[in-house]
Amino acid sequence: MTITLNQLSKTYEESAQPVLKEVSVQINDGEFFVIVGPSGCGKSTLLRMIAGLTSISDGKLTINGKLANQVPPKDRALSMVFQSYALFPFMTVAENVGFGLKSRKLPSSEINHRVDDALAMVNLSDLRDRKPKELSGGQRQRVALARAIASEAKICLMDEPLSNLDAQLRAKMRIELKQLQRNLGLTVIYVTHDQVEAMTMADRVMVLNDQRVQQIDTPINLYQRPNNAFVAQFFGTPQINLLKANVAERELVIDSALHLPMTKTQINNSKVLVGIRPADVRIQIGSRGANARVATVSYLGNQSVITAVLNDSQTIRIVADSQLQIAADDLIKIIGVEDFHIFDINSQKLIGSQKGDVSDARVAATEF
Amino acid sequence: MLESLPQNSNLQDPDVQSALVQITTSARWRKDSLYVTLFLGPSLLLLSVFVFWPMIKTLYLSLFLTDNLGHASVFVGLSNYVNLFKDPAYLSSLGATLLYVIAVSVLTIVLGMLLAVAAQQHLQGIRFFRTIFSSTMGISVSVAAIFWLFAFNPSVGVFAQISQVLHLPEINWLADPHFALLAVIITTVWMNLGFTFLILFGALQQLPSSLFEAAKIAGVNKTTQFFKISLPLISPTLFFVLVVTLIDAFKSFGLIDLMTVGGPNNATNLLVYRVYQDAFLNGNYGLASTESVILTVIIAIITLLQFKLLGKRVNY
Amino acid sequence: MEMSRPNEPTINTTNIKSAKQLSQYALLLILTLLVLGPFLLGLWTSLMPTADISKGALWSKNISLDNYVTAIKTTPILRYLLNSLVISTVTMLFQVLLCSMSAYAFVFLKFKYRKQLFMLFLMTMMLPFEAEVIPNFSTVRSMGLLNHYAAMVIPFLTAAFGTFMLRQAFMQMPTELKEAADIEGLSHWQFYWHLALPYTKVTLMTLAAYSFLSSWNQYLWPMLTTFSDNFRPVQDGLRQLQGQESFNNWGMIQASAAIVVIPTLIILFVGQHYFKAGLNEGAVK
Numbered sequence: 001m002t003i004t005l006n007q008l009s010k011t012y013e014e015s016a017q018p019v020l021k022e023v024s025v026q027i028n029d030g031e032f033f034v035i036v037g038p039s040g041c042g043k044s045t046l047l048r049m050i051a052g053l054t055s056i057s058d059g060k061l062t063i064n065g066k067l068a069n070q071v072p073p074k075d076r077a078l079s080m081v082f083q084s085y086a087l088f089p090f091m092t093v094a095e096n097v098g099f100g101l102k103s104r105k106l107p108s109s110e111i112n113h114r115v116d117d118a119l120a121m122v123n124l125s126d127l128r129d130r131k132p133k134e135l136s137g138g139q140r141q142r143v144a145l146a147r148a149i150a151s152e153a154k155i156c157l158m159d160e161p162l163s164n165l166d167a168q169l170r171a172k173m174r175i176e177l178k179q180l181q182r183n184l185g186l187t188v189i190y191v192t193h194d195q196v197e198a199m200t201m202a203d204r205v206m207v208l209n210d211q212r213v214q215q216i217d218t219p220i221n222l223y224q225r226p227n228n229a230f231v232a233q234f235f236g237t238p239q240i241n242l243l244k245a246n247v248a249e250r251e252l253v254i255d256s257a258l259h260l261p262m263t264k265t266q267i268n269n270s271k272v273l274v275g276i277r278p279a280d281v282r283i284q285i286g287s288r289g290a291n292a293r294v295a296t297v298s299y300l301g302n303q304s305v306i307t308a309v310l311n312d313s314q315t316i317r318i319v320a321d322s323q324l325q326i327a328a329d330d331l332i333k334i335i336g337v338e339d340f341h342i343f344d345i346n347s348q349k350l351i352g353s354q355k356g357d358v359s360d361a362r363v364a365a366t367e368f
Numbered sequence: 369m370l371e372s373l374p375q376n377s378n379l380q381d382p383d384v385q386s387a388l389v390q391i392t393t394s395a396r397w398r399k400d401s402l403y404v405t406l407f408l409g410p411s412l413l414l415l416s417v418f419v420f421w422p423m424i425k426t427l428y429l430s431l432f433l434t435d436n437l438g439h440a441s442v443f444v445g446l447s448n449y450v451n452l453f454k455d456p457a458y459l460s461s462l463g464a465t466l467l468y469v470i471a472v473s474v475l476t477i478v479l480g481m482l483l484a485v486a487a488q489q490h491l492q493g494i495r496f497f498r499t500i501f502s503s504t505m506g507i508s509v510s511v512a513a514i515f516w517l518f519a520f521n522p523s524v525g526v527f528a529q530i531s532q533v534l535h536l537p538e539i540n541w542l543a544d545p546h547f548a549l550l551a552v553i554i555t556t557v558w559m560n561l562g563f564t565f566l567i568l569f570g571a572l573q574q575l576p577s578s579l580f581e582a583a584k585i586a587g588v589n590k591t592t593q594f595f596k597i598s599l600p601l602i603s604p605t606l607f608f609v610l611v612v613t614l615i616d617a618f619k620s621f622g623l624i625d626l627m628t629v630g631g632p633n634n635a636t637n638l639l640v641y642r643v644y645q646d647a648f649l650n651g652n653y654g655l656a657s658t659e660s661v662i663l664t665v666i667i668a669i670i671t672l673l674q675f676k677l678l679g680k681r682v683n684y
Numbered sequence: 685m686e687m688s689r690p691n692e693p694t695i696n697t698t699n700i701k702s703a704k705q706l707s708q709y710a711l712l713l714i715l716t717l718l719v720l721g722p723f724l725l726g727l728w729t730s731l732m733p734t735a736d737i738s739k740g741a742l743w744s745k746n747i748s749l750d751n752y753v754t755a756i757k758t759t760p761i762l763r764y765l766l767n768s769l770v771i772s773t774v775t776m777l778f779q780v781l782l783c784s785m786s787a788y789a790f791v792f793l794k795f796k797y798r799k800q801l802f803m804l805f806l807m808t809m810m811l812p813f814e815a816e817v818i819p820n821f822s823t824v825r826s827m828g829l830l831n832h833y834a835a836m837v838i839p840f841l842t843a844a845f846g847t848f849m850l851r852q853a854f855m856q857m858p859t860e861l862k863e864a865a866d867i868e869g870l871s872h873w874q875f876y877w878h879l880a881l882p883y884t885k886v887t888l889m890t891l892a893a894y895s896f897l898s899s900w901n902q903y904l905w906p907m908l909t910t911f912s913d914n915f916r917p918v919q920d921g922l923r924q925l926q927g928q929e930s931f932n933n934w935g936m937i938q939a940s941a942a943i944v945v946i947p948t949l950i951i952l953f954v955g956q957h958y959f960k961a962g963l964n965e966g967a968v969k
Contacts, residue, residue: 048863051863051867052866052867053863053866053867072866072869073866073867073869074866074867074868074869075869078867079867080863080864080867082860082863082864083860084858084860085860086858086860086861086863086864088861088879088882088883089883090882090883090885099868099878100864100867100868100869100870103865103868103869103870103874103878104868104869147864151868400793400794400795400872401795403789403793403872403873404789404793404795406785407785407786407788407789407793407872407876408785408786408789408790408793408801410782410785410786410841410842411782411783411785411786411805411842411847412786412801414782414838414839414841414842415805415808415842415844417823418816418820418823418838418839419808419811419813419816419844420804420808421819421823422816422818422819422820422823423811423816425818425819426815426816426818426819429818429819438818438821438822482715483715483719486708486711486712486715487712489708489712491705491708491709491712494712497712497715497716499953500716500719500720501715501716501719502952503719503720503723503949503952504719504723505897505952506897506945506948506949506951506952506953507723507945507948507949508900508901508918508919508944508945508948509901509903509919510903510918510919510920510921510922510923510926510941510944511726511922511941511944511945512722513922514726514922514926514937514938514940514941515722515723515725515726515938515941516722517926518722518725518726518729518934518937518938519721519722519725523738523740524737524738524739524740524934526725528740529740529742558719558722561719615812618812619812619814621814621903621904622901622903622904622919625903625904625907625923626923626926640814640815640904643814643815643817643818644817644904647817647818648821648908653818656818657818660814660815660816660817660818661815663812663814663815664810664811664812664815667810667811667812667815668810668811671809671810672810675806
C-alpha cells in the first residue's frame with residue numbers, strides 16, 4: 001500500500017490563493033507518516049485530498065500504483081479517524097463501529113465478527129451497548145479507532161485524533177496507537193499540530209508551513225539537520241535560539257561580548273541567523289567576564305530554563321541543571337556552544353552547521 | 369471505474385487523463401443532479417404551484433376588472449389601487465387593522481413578559497404554573513372564540529354580570545362598534561400568550577446567572593437588573609416575538625369571522641376579512657387581488673426588516 | 685449577627701420570607717386565573733344544563749356530562765375531529781419529509797444556483813397564504829379537489845419555514861460526520877435516512893408539532909374549500925355548530941369546544957419539551 005503524491009496543489013473555487021502548493025512525497029507500506037504544521041498550513045486539507053473528501057486541483061495522487069484523483073472515498077480502501085471522532089450520538093458503540101460495514105452490505109455474521117474483534121482490540125467489549133455520551137473522551141476515541149480497525153482497510157488516515165484528550169491520556173494513547181499500527185501493519189497518515197506527537201510516533205514527518213512542504217525526514221534528522229529556520233524552531237522545547245550574527249573571519253559575531261569560532265564551516269554571507277538549541281549552551285555564573293544577564297528562571301524539576309539578555313539586548317534561552325543556584329538579574333557567562341546551525345538571514349535556509357565539539361565562545365571584552 | 373482500467377495503459381498521457389477526469393466528474397454530476405431532483409423537486413413543484421404562481425396571478429389580477437368567475441376581463445392598470453386608497457371604507461379598514469395589530473403586539477409582549485418574569489421565581493410547584501401559562505398555545509381559534517363569545521355575551525357573560533353587580537353601564541361588547549374591536553383584541557392577545565410566554569421564558573432562562581450574581585454583589589436592585597440586564601440581552605428574542613405577532617395579527621381572519629363577521633358597522637373588518645368578502649361574497653376578484661397585494665407588501669416589509677435586523681443582532 | 689442572637693432575627697427573616705413567598709404565590713394565582721379563566725369558565729359551563737346557563741347562573745345542582753353526550757350523539761363533532769386528525773397528520777408527515785429533503789439538498793448537495801434557489805425559498809416566507817387564496821381556490825377547483833381532504837392537504841405538503849428550520853439543524857451537524865459517511869461509502873439517501881434524520885430528531889419533532897398545530901388551526905382555507913360534514917375539519921365544524929344550534933344551547937357548544945381542545949392540549953403537553961428547545965433555537969438563530 002504505497003501512496004504517492006505528485007505535485008499536489010489545492011485552490012478553492014472562491015479564492016485565487018492556493019492553500020497547498022506542489023506537495024510531493026511517497027508514503028511507504030506500513031509507514032507511520034506524520035504531517036505536522038501550525039494551524040492553517042493546509043495539513044487537514046492535504047489529508048482530505050488523500051481521503052477523497054476534497055477534490056485535487058492539480059497534481060497526481062496514486063494509491064498502490066493507480067491514479068486515484070477521481071476515485072470516490074469509499075473505493076480508496078482507507079479508513080479515517082477524526083478529531084471529533086465523528087460518532088453518531090443515537091447509535092451504540094457497536095453500531096457506530098459497524099455502521100460503515102453495514103452500508104457496504106457485508107453479511108451480518110461478518111459484521112458481528114469484525115465489530116467484536118475491533119472492540120476487543122481497543123478494550124471496549126464491555127461497553128458495546130453504551131451510547132457515546134455515556135463514554136469518557138478516551139473511550140470515545142477508542143470507538144473511533146475501533147471503527148477504523150473494523151473496516152480492515154490497510155491505510156488509516158488520522159486527523160488530530162488525540163487533540164481532544166487531556167495530556168496524560170494523550171501520552172498513553174500515543175504509545176497504544178503506535179503499537180496498534182505495528183501489530184496491524186497499517187500505513188498511517190497522521191495529521192497533528194503537536195511536534196511532540198510527530199517526534200514520538202512518526203517513522204517520517206512532513207513539515208508544512210505557508211502552503212508548502214518545508215522538509216520531509218525522520219524525526220532525528222528534523223531535529224539535527226533542519227532545512228530551515230522554521231523547521232528548527234518547530235521542533236524542540238524550549239525552542240531553538242535564533243540569534244542574529246555578523247560573520248567575521250572564521251568567527252560568528254553575535255555581539256561584542258560573544259563570538260563563536262567556526263572551525264569546520266565556511267560561508268560567504270556577512271549577516272546570518274545562528275540557531276542554537278538551549279540545551280547546547282554552556283554557562284558559568286559570576287560577574288567575571290559575564291556576557292549576559294538572567295531575566296527569568298523557570299524550574300522544571302531536573303532542569304531549569306533560563307532566559308538571559310545578551311549585551312546587544314538579544315534574548316537567549318538556556319537549559320541548565322536545576323542544581324545551579326541562579327536567580328533573575330544574576331550575571332552569567334556563556335562559555336561555549338555544543339552545536340549550532342547557520343541560516344540565511346533572508347531566505348531562512350540552512351547554509352551550514354557545526355557539530356560535535358564544544359566551541360569556546362570568545363569573550364571580547366568585559367563590559368558588564 | 370478507474371481501477372478496472374489496465375494499469376500500464378496510457379494513463380500518463382495528460383490528454384487521456386483529463387478526458388478521464390471529465391468522464392468521472394460528469395458521471396458524478398449526473399448522480400448528484402438525480403438526488404437534487406429527488407430531494408428538492410417535490411417541494412419546488414408544490415411551492416411553484418401554490419405560492420409562486422398564485423403570487424404572479426394575484427399581481428396580474430390586481431390590474432384587471434374580473435367577471436364573477438374570477439377571470440380577468442378589462443385591463444385597468446393601477447386604477448384598482450388608486451380607487452382603493454380613495455375608498456374611505458378601505459382606509460378605515462386599514463386603520464382598524466393597524467390599531468388592532470399594534471394593540472395586539474404591545475399587549476401580547478407586555479403580558480407575555482409579565483408571565484415569563486413571574487415564572488422565573490424559584491418556588492415549589494412553579495413547573496405547574498409554567499405549564500398553565502403556556503397552555504393557550506394548544507387552544508385553537510374556534511375554541512377560543514367560543515370561550516370568549518360566552519364571556520362577552522350580553523345576557524349570560526361574565527363581563528355583563530360583573531358590570532351588573534358593580535352597577536356599571538352595560539356594554540354589548542360584540543354589537544357595539546366602539547368595543548367589538550377591543551373584544552377581538554383581548555381574545556387574540558389571550559391566544560398569543562402561551563406561545564409568547566414560552567419563547568420569552570426560555571430566553572430569560574438562558575441568560576447566564578453569573579451576570580445577576582455580579583449585579584447582586586454590586587448592589588443593583590431587581591427592577592434595575594430587569595431593565596438594564598435582562599431586557600437588553602433578550603432583545604433579539606423580543607424582536608423575534610414582535611415580528612411573529614405582527615405578521616400573525618395582519619393575517620387575522622378566524623376570530624373575526626367567528627366573533628363579529630367583520631361588523632358591527634365594519635368596525636372589525638380587517639384586511640384579510642375584506643379580501644374574503646370582496647372575493648368570495650361580492651365576487652370582485654380584481655379588487656380583492658389588489659387588497660391581497662397590499663397585504664403581501666406589508667408583510668414582506670416586516671419580514672425583510674426582520675432578516676436585516678436579525679442579521680445585525682439586536683442588542684442594547 | 686444571627687449567630688449571636690439566635691432567636692429574634694431568624695423568626696423575623698422567616699416571616700419576611702414567607703410573606704414574600706405568599707405575595708409571589710398570589711401574583712402567580714392571579715395570572716393563572718387570567719390565563720385559565722375563560723377556559724375554566726367554558727369547561728365548567730359545559731357540565732351545566734343550558735337552562736341554568738341561560739339564567740346567567742354560575743352554579744347548578746345538575747352537574748353532568750349530558751352536554752357531552754348530546755354533542756356526540758346529535759352533532760358530527762367526532763367526524764370533524766376525525767377529519768382534522770386525518771388532515772393534520774398527513775400534512776405533518778409530509779411536511780417533515782419534504783422539508784427535511786429540501787433542507788438536505790440545500791446543505792449536503794452541490795448544484796448550480798443553490799444559493800439563488802434557497803433565496804427563493806426564503807422569499808416564500810414573506811408571502812402570506814391568506815393573500816393568495818383567490819388563485820389557489822381556482823387551482824384547487826380546476827383540479828377537482830374541492831370538498832375533499834386533498835384540497836386541505838396538498839397546498840401544505842411542504843413549507844419554506846420548515847425547510848429553513850431543518851437547514852439550520854443540518855448545518856449544525858459536524859462536517860466530520862458527513863466525511864466519515866463518505867469514507868464508508870454511504871449514498872445520500874442512506875446518509876439522509878439513517879444518519880441525518882435521527883441526528884436532528886429534536887428539530888424534526890418541533891417541526892412536526894408545529895405543522896400539526898398549524899394545520900389543526902387552519903380556518904379560512906377549509907372554510908372556502910369544504911361544503912360537507914364528511915370533510916369539514918373541527919375549526920369550521922365548530923363554527924357550523926355554533927351557527928346551526930345558535931347561541932341558545934350554550935352547554936352543548938361548550939362541551940363541543942372542550943372535546944375539540946383536548947387533543948391539541950395533549951400534543952402541547954407531550955411535545956412541550958421539544959417545542960421549547962426547538963423554538964428557542966429558531967428564535968435566536
